Amino acid sequence: MIIRKKFRFEGAHIVRNCTSQRCRENIHGHSYEVEVFLKSDQLDNGFMVMDFVRLNNVAEFIHSFDHSYTLWDKETEDVKEAIYRINTRVAEIPVSPSAEGYALLFFFVIDLIIANISLVNGEGIVKLHAVRVHETLSGYAEASAEDMSLVRFTLADIRFNEGIKKEWKDKTWWIKVNNP
Numbered sequence: 625m626i627i628r629k630k631f632r633f634e635g636a637h638i639v640r641n642c643t644s645q646r647c648r649e650n651i652h653g654h655s656y657e658v659e660v661f662l663k664s665d666q667l668d669n670g671f672m673v674m675d676f677v678r679l680n681n682v683a684e685f686i687h688s689f690d691h692s693y694t695l696w697d698k699e700t701e702d703v704k705e706a707i708y709r710i711n712t713r714v715a716e717i718p719v720s721p722s723a724e725g726y727a728l729l730f731f732f733v734i735d736l737i738i739a740n741i742s743l744v745n746g747e748g749i750v751k752l753h754a755v756r757v758h759e760t761l762s763g764y765a766e767a768s769a770e771d772m773s774l775v776r777f778t779l780a781d782i783r784f785n786e787g788i789k790k791e792w793k794d795k796t797w798w799i800k801v802n803n804p
């Protein structure tokens with residue numbers, strides 16, 4: 625059985641090398657919707673796949689990108705310097721921040737978060753099924769496990785700056801994801 629939880633964030637980026645000149649040459653923003661699909665082989669004691677309240681670290685992760693600049697780590701050093709100089713919140717990531725890149729990055733991290741959630745109410749084997757990232761009202765990109773072969777990176781390649789970290793409600797969640 626599959627359940628879905630929807631998150632939102634307001635994010636800024638440039639998508640280098642894309643076909644649209646406007647998108648590849650200008651800082652601009654989108655109101656993103658992120659759908660997280662979970663599946664399980666059985667229901668918990670409350671006849672749920674997993675109570676959504678257990679997804680607080682997933683929310684913390686996605687909201688790290690809210691009112692942040694998402695910086696591709698392949699940007700030139702002068703662009704990086706300017707982005708860090710003018711923004712308080714910067715997330716530096718190893719994929720270009722297209723909807724596809726976000727979907728793959730989010731699948732990678734949320735899969736680790738889900739794997740580390742302790743089962744407390746008779747849940748079955750809960751797994752991340754897919755992550756769908758809507759950049760506009762009319763289009764989305766969806767990533768699942770089989771798509772992860774499209775990219776190659778590790779958690780160490782994802783960097784949240786202090787402006788983001790200091791606003792985390794649970795300051796330890798990222799350490800826990802890195803040290804399961």
Ligand SMILES: [Zn+2]
Binds near residue numbers: 637639647652653654
């Ligand atoms: Zn865009």
